[in-house]
Amino acid sequence: MPNSGSSNSNGAAVKGKRSRRRSRAPREDxxxxxxxxxxxxxxxxxxxxxxxxxxxxxxxxxxxxxxxxxxxxxxxxxxxxxxxxxxxxxxxxxxxxxxxxxxxxxxxxxxxxxxxxxxxxxxxxxxxxxxxxxxxxxxxxxxxxxxxxxxxxxxxxxxVERWHFLMLNDNGRNRKYQLAIQRAVQDGCRSVLDIGTGTGILGMCAKKAGAREVYACELSKTMYELACEVVTANDMADSIKILHKKSLEMEIPRDIPHRVSLVVTETVDAGLLGEGIVESLIHAWKHLLLPPPNSEDVPVSIPSRTGRVIPAGATVFAMAVECPEIRRHHRLCVRAVGGLDLAAAGPIRGPVKCSGDADESSEPYTTERLSRLPGGFTALTEPCRVMSINFNNPQELEGLCLREAAQLRVPLIKDGDVDALAVWFQLHLDQENSISTGPDEDTCWEQAIYPVPSHYSVKCTDELLVEVSCRDAYLRVSCTGVTSGSQTPHMDEAASAEVPSNPELELCSALAGLQTDHELPAQPFLLECSEIALLNNANYHECFQEALAKLFSFFQSRQSEVIEESGSSLGPLYVLDVSEGFSVLSLMAARLAPVRAYSSVEKQQHQALLRLLARENGVRVDALEFWLGHVEDDSAVLQRPDSEKLWSAIMLDCVEICGLLRQNLMEKATFARCLLEDGGRIFPERIVIHGVLVESDTLLQESAVQGTEPTLGFNIAPFINQFTVPVHVFLDLSTLECTRLSAPAEMFVLDLMDSSKNYSCRDVRVRVNASGRVTAIPFWYHIYLDSDIFVSTFRPDSHWKQVAVILQHPLVVSAGDWVRLCVSFHKSSISMTAVREERKEETAVH
Missing domain, CATH: 1.25.40.10 (Tetratricopeptide repeat domain)
Incomplete structure (x- = not known):
């Protein structure tokens, strides 16, 4: 059959042709x-x-x-x-x-x-x-x-800061904003701008309330992209326009077609004004908002052509408190640590300076949740109103920073020591809805803390003099003195000391004169709050003093043997302190033995303070050196002191203030071991991690958005929860609202002196002593300086916080159960998984 043959022939030809193409090798070059x-x-x-x-x-x-x-x-x-x-x-x-x-x-x-x-x-x-x-x-x-x-x-x-989760889980706050926005839209505010939209929840409230046009802006790229995902998931992408920019950069008609009738925002922090709400609202009234109702530009017959702001205003309150926890983070409370007299340093204070004459770079306040402070606090005054702001009055906003500082006289109600002024506010969303950030409220807010820079006592018959100002658009509240009956106002000299415009330069100049004269520096030394808390940690320094003394005693006895045998001395010991931030450990070492002590502190002011303390404590000038001046870069900070010498002791800073292990800790320890002389030590030699099983709704609220109910039915949780982290930092376990479901247990051991003892994973069995849901495993460290002496990061005087692993799925347990934890360590990260072990009778039933 010719046709078939022809067909087969053609097919074979095609097949052969394809085969040749596949087998052809690429051309060599x-x-x-x-x-x-x-x-x-x-x-x-x-x-x-x-x-x-x-x-x-x-x-x-x-x-x-x-x-x-x-x-x-x-x-x-x-x-x-x-x-x-x-x-x-x-x-x-x-x-x-x-x-x-x-x-x-x-x-x-x-x-x-x-x-x-x-x-x-x-x-x-x-x-x-x-x-x-x-x-x-x-x-x-x-x-x-x-x-x-x-x-x-x-x-x-x-x-995505952790307060986002708390805020979105605060159903009361969200609901009040929703009611205020609904009322405004019903009153005719049909075009809305949400400034600092975050996840977009307020803009979505406006759209759901019936607003015709909704615009939103967000500066953070991460939050902007998150908001875009959220509005898309809630079927509002076509009706809410989100811009990635500051509201101060927005223009009409480039960004929005015309002025809007309503601005909604929550660009407020614990100190009310710290996120720039005044500046953004002044700009909005000038460029983005319709005029206010009382404006001459708006005819009385056209009320719909007016603008308004939610929140409508705020009232600020303050209260003087006595609080040891605040005190130890902002003021030196001890005269000596580790054998060192600290009085020679004169006043030492933190970076927070709240007086109206403070330079703009200084922090006016810090923040705390007063209800969770270890040791609590004592109110020395009743809460008093210190300021009110109307956000719907552009003229008032523009004049806010120009106001003269207000002087208030606040009666004391108890004897005590004034440590700080605690400040909070009531945010008036409209005439019917408001949010309080006070310490007695069940709220997602912390309070602003304005520390008093020096110690002074008050009587319940006294009056506290308080100054309030808004210079540089920050709320500044400060104690300026105390009146006692008809007496003249007074305040400790240290409290009124000014911060120099260039403290490092002036300190160096002042200290140059200290070579011949023993006067104290005129200005206080500035340390970070965590560094002051560390100086106040007497137990930490006592433990180091004891461990160093034991090590030096060993070396001195060994040197005595060498001298007896050979008649020659081995020379001084070399000690290196590579603590982060300010540390006096190098000075402590120099006082205990004839050593060459090297400190890695970098700031000139820190070096000046150490030199002053060295001189006043009898440490030789040549016994203390600043090591970073001897090395080419920070990565070489552990190198040997010279080609002929090794370190006798290296003090490593192993734990961050937040409670996490420092990154690359084990790598640093490995390198440090290679640089030790025979008998030399790394401090610490090992770290033992302890933990406890707890049930805590608070930790869940602070770690992830819990479903759609708190977010008014809007689908937000899956998107922001992408940024949840399994380890919650800056935790204070002593005041955490939780139920402990077990006794503390040893979770893991890291040996810095003997790497052969280390492992990457460990199973731990923990006995449950109370029924509940295991939602988290808080943990802390026992930092062993040698085999017997350890420092705990979970003490009332600790400058460290604790951390907690949050379980992805809570584990239901009963008293008597055993929970098996798989604890893993990689680089500097600890991770844990938990499984409830089945009881034998349960296994038999199955």
Missing amino acids: PARNELVSNSLQSAQHCLLQQDHGTAFVHFLLALNLAPALKDLARESFRFTLLKWADELDGVGRIQELFDCYEQALELFPKDEVIVNSMGEHLFRMGFRDEAAAHFYKALKLKPDFPEAKENFYRVANWL
């Missing part, structure tokens, strides 16, 4: 292959010579010419990139650094290690939004990538 081979060889040679920049260039050339080799060369290329990037970072060649990462990502766009590493550099340089995007992308590429997880969890706290 000898010159290209030789160039690729030479480049790879050159790259490897440069790596051996630690010439990472040249090696990187050779790798780029070879892999661009021969992409098929990418999988084989991936590990070497990664190593080269990371090393070269660190070198570029170290010398400040930032543009070249990011050019290298962009070139690397063109070759390996889905390499999670490169993506994560670029995020780390971005974060160190302050580009938090961009860094988070890279960490998030790295996790998407490899969900179980531990480094990206740890990085994302750390940066998530910066991007």
Whole structure:
């Protein structure tokens, strides 16, 4: 059959033709292959010579010419990139650094290690939004990538601050805003601008209430993108326009077509004005809002052509308090620690200065939840109204910062020591709805704390003199003195001391004269609140003093033996303190024995304070040195003191103030061990982690949005909960609202002196002693300086806070149950999973 034969023949021909195409080898290019081979060889040679920049260039050339080799060369290329990037970072060649990462990502766009590493550099340089995007992308590429997880969890706290969860879980607050917005829209406010929209909840309330046009703006890129996701999920993407910019940059008609009739906002902090609400509302009244009802621009016959603001205003209250916890973070409360007399330093105070004459760079207040302060507080005055603001009066807003400081006389109701003024406010949303941030309210808010800079006592017959001002758009509330009957107002001299405009320069100048004269510096030394709390931690310094004394006693007895045998001395011991921030451990060491003590403090003012304390405590001038002046960069801070010497003791700072272990702790310990002389020690030698099972709705509320009920039915939780983190930081376990379901148990041990004793994972069985739901596992550290002496991070005088692992799914338990915890350690991160073990009788039933 010719037709069939013809068909078969054609088919065979086609098949043969396809076969030949598949088997044809690619055309060889000898010159290209030789160039690729030479480049790879050159790259490897440069790596051996630690010439990472040249090696990187050779790798780029070879892999661009021969992409098929990418999988084989991936590990070497990664190593080269990371090393070269660190070198570029170290010398400040930032543009070249990011050019290298962009070139690397063109070759390996889905390499999670490169993506994560670029995020780390971005974060160190302050580009938090961009860094988070890279960490998030790295996790998407490899969900179980531990480094990206740890990085994302750390940066998530910066991007979406934890108060967002508390605020969204505060149904009372959300409901009152919703009612006020509904009333305004019903009154004719049909065009709405939500300033600082966050997740978009207030804008969605306006749309749901019937607003015709809704606009919103958000400065944070992360929150802007989050708000866009939220309004889309709630089917409002077409009816709410969200802009990624500050309201101060918005213009008509570029950003919105015309003036709006209602602005809604909650750009207020614990001190009311700290997020710039006054500035943003002044701008809004001038450029974005319709005129207020009392404006001459609005005819009485057209009330719908007027604008308004929610909240309508605020009333601010203050109360003097006595509180040891506030005191120990803002004022030196001890005269001596670890054998050192601190009185020689004169006044030491924190960075918070709230008086009206403070420079604009100083912090006017800090924040605390008074109801959760360890040890509580005592109210020394009744709450008094210190200021009212009408946000619907543009003239009042413009004159707020120009007002003369108000002087108030507040009667004392108890004897005591004034430690701070606690400030809160009532936010008047409209005539019927208001929100109070007071210490007695069940609210998501903290209170603003204005510490008193020095100690003075008051009687219940006295009056406190209080000054209130709004200079530089911050609310400043300060104690200026006390009146006792007809007596003249008085206040401690230290309390009224001024901060120099350039404290470091003036301190250096003042201290230059101290070589011949023993007068104290005229100005107080400034330390961070956590550094003051550390100085006030007597137990911490006593433990270090005892451990150092034991180590030096060992070395001195050994030196005595050497002298007896050989007649020659071994010279001084070398001690290095690499604590973060201000530390007196190096001085303590220098007082205990003939040592050369090296401190890693960097700030000139810190160095000046240590020199002053050294002189007043009889420490020789040559016994104390500042080590960062001897090394080329911070990464070399653990290097040996000279080519012939090793360290006798290295003091590592292992725990951050927030309660987390410091990053790269174990790597630093490994390096430090190599630099110790025989018999030398790392302080601490080991860290034991203790934890407890708890049930705490508070921790759940602060860690994730709990469904749609608190958010008025809007679907917000799945989007913002992407930024939940498994470890809750800055926790004060002593005042946490919780039910303890077990006794404390040892969870994990990290040995800094003997790496062979370390492990990465450990199973721990914990006995339940009360029925409930295990929602979290708070933990803290026993920091062992030697085999017997330890410092606990869970003490009333601790300068550290605790942390808690939040369980993804609460575990229902009964008294008598056993819970098996799998505790894992990677880099500096602790993670835990919990499983309830079945009882034998339960197993038999099944």
